[in-house]
Amino acid sequence: MSGGGRRHIDAAERRARLAVRHRLAGTARAAAPEEVAAALVALHGSDPATVHLAVGARLAEPVKAVPETERALYEDRTLVRMHGMRHTVFVFPAALTAVVHASTGLTVAARERAALLKHMAKAGAPDAAWLAEVETSTLAALARRGQATATELAADEPRLREQFVYAAGKSYEGIHTVSTRLLKVLGVEGKVVRGRPLGSWTSSQFRWAVAPEHPELDEAEAQAELLRHWLRACGPATEADLKWWTGWRVTEVRRALTAIGAEPVSLDEGTTGYVTREDTEPVAAPEEPWAAFLPALDPTAMAWQHRDWYLAPELRPQLFDRSGNVGPTVWWNGRVIGGWAQRADGELAWRVLDPGVGREAETAIAEAAERVRGVVAEARVTPRFRTPLEKELSAST
Template structure:
C-alpha cells in the first residue's frame, strides 16, 4: 500500500490458517501436545471438542483418545482450566502461569466478590467462614488427588451448605456453597478439571489441584499470550484480539506495543502480525485440504470477524443463538458446510456451497477417517445448532 503497510488478502490468510492450524496434510501434528502448542488454546467447555479438534490435526488420528488422555491425566503436559472470556480451555501446562496472570486474575476477583455478595444477601456465613471452608477443601483435594464435588463434600461437609440466590427475582434459585466455590477456585487458578467420570465425551468430571506455577506480572503475561496467539492467528484486527482475549482495548493496545507488533491491512481494515511475521506466505504454500472440525473448534472460533473464511449467509445454520459454532466442514480454508453423527455412528455431512468433485471426495475421505477412529463412540455437541440437529436426526 502507499502508506507502507502490507495488504494481506483472504487467500493468504487461508494459507496461513492451513499451515499454522495444522490442517493441511504436510502440517499435521505428531501428538496432542503439538496441536495444543500450535493453537495456544483448545476450547474445553464441551469435553469432546478437545479430542475431536486434536484428532482432526494428527498424522495418526486413531491414537487420539489414548494419547490425549495420557497428556491430560498422566503426563500432565496438558491442563484443562478456565481462561479467556471466562471459558474453559485446554492449554499446554507451561502456559498455565501466563493464562492465569493475563486473563484469570480480573475474572477471579469479580467471581469471588459476586459469591460473597450473594451469600451476604442470603444471610449465609461471611468471608472468614468461606476461607476456612476453602482451605479445608483444598487440603482434602490434596489428600485425595482427584475428587468430584460430592466426594469433596464428604471430606468437608460445609460445602453442602445452601443459600438462596436472587431472592424474590424471576431467576431466584438455591445454590450450593461447593458448586459456587469450586467455580471461583477454578478461575483463581487453584483447581483444574480432572479425569471425567465416564468416557472422554462425559461432562461429569473430577477436580484436581492446579499445577504449581510462578506468579507473573499481568502486563508481561498479556504480552506473552498475545504474542503466542498472534503468531498462530495473525493477521488479526483489534476487534479480533479484544474478543478472543476478553481484555479491555487499552490492554490489547498495550500488549501490541510491548511485543512490537507490526500493522498490516486486511479486508476488514488495520490488523496486526508479530514483529517477525511480516513476510508474505504464498497462497500455494498449502495444498488443498478438507477437514471436519468439531463444534467450538479453535479455528472456527478464532476470530470475531470471520467473513474471510465463513460466508455470512451460512451463519444461521452453523451457530446457536449464543454464538457457539457447531460442527463445520472445511475446504481449502473456508467453511463450506456442516457434519453430524447419527445414532448409528454414521458420520454425515452437507455442503452449503458448490465446491467441485475434488473437494467432495476429500470431504468424504475425512468423514471416513473420523468415523473409523470414533468407532463405537457417539458424540453429540453440547451446544446444538440447527443444521447439526437436522443432520443427526436427533432433536
C-alpha cells in the same frame, strides 16, 4: 505493499496461514496432542468432546487422538484444562498456564469471589471467614485425594453441602450449593483444575485436582506474552479480534501490541490487522488441497470475531446457535463450506452448503469424514450447543 507502506495480507494468504499453522493441511499435521495445543494456543474445553475431536482433526494418525489426549491431560499433565479467556474453560499447554492465569484470570477471579460473597450475604449465609475455612479444608482434602468429585470432597468437608438461595424473589431464583460455587471460584483463581472425567472422553462430569504450581507473573507482561503466542498462531488479527478472543479492554490490547512491537498490515476489508514483527514474510498455500471436519467450538472456527474471509455470512444462521457458538463445520481449502453431525446409529452425515465446490472437494471431504470416524469409533457425540444444521443432520436417516 498497500498504501502507507504497510504490507497487505489478502484473504487467500490468511487461509494459507490457517491451513499450515493450525495443522489442518495434510503436510502440516501433528504427531501428538501437545503439538496441536502449542500450535493453537488454546483448545476450547467447555464441551469435552471438542478437545479430542479438534486434536484428531490435526493428527497424522487420528485414531490416536483419544488415548494420546487423555495421556497428555491426565497422566503426563503436559496439557491442563482450566478457565481462561472470557471466563471460558480451555485446554492449554502446561507451560502457558501461568501466562493465562496472570493475563486473563486474575480480574475475573476477583469478580467471581466478590459475587459469591455478595450472594451468600444476601441469602444470610455464613461470612467470608467461614468460607475461607471451608476453602482451606477443601484444598487440603483434594491434595490428599489427588483427584475428587464435589461429592467426594463433601464427604471430607461437609460444609460444602450447605445451600443458599440465589436471587430470592426474582424470576431466576435458584438454590446454589457452596461446593458448586466455591469450586468454580477456585478454578478461576488457578487453585484447582479439571481432572479426569467420571465417564468416557465425551463426559462433562469431571473430577477436580489441585492446580500445578506456577510462578506469579506481572499482568502486563503476561498479556504481552499471550498475545505474542496468539498472533503467531492466528495473525493477522484486528484489535476487535484480539479484544473478543482475550476478553481484555481495548487499552490492554493496545498496550500488549505495543509491548511486542506488533506490525500493522492491511486486510481486504480495509481494516488494520497485526502480526508479530518476525511474521511479515508471505506465506504460500499448501501444495495439496485439503478438507477437514472440525467439531463444535473448534478453536479455528472460533478464533476471530470477523470471519467473512473464511465463512460466508449467509451460512452462519445454520452453523451457529443463538449465543454465537459454532457447530461442527466442514472445511475446504481454508473456508467453511458446510456442516456435519453424528446420527443416533453412529454414522456421520454432512451437507455442503457452498454449491461451488467440485468433485475434488467431495472426495477430500469423504476422506475427512473417515478421519473423524477414526477418532469417534463406537462413541456417540452430541455437541453441548446445538445448531440448526447439526440438529437436522443428526436426525436424518
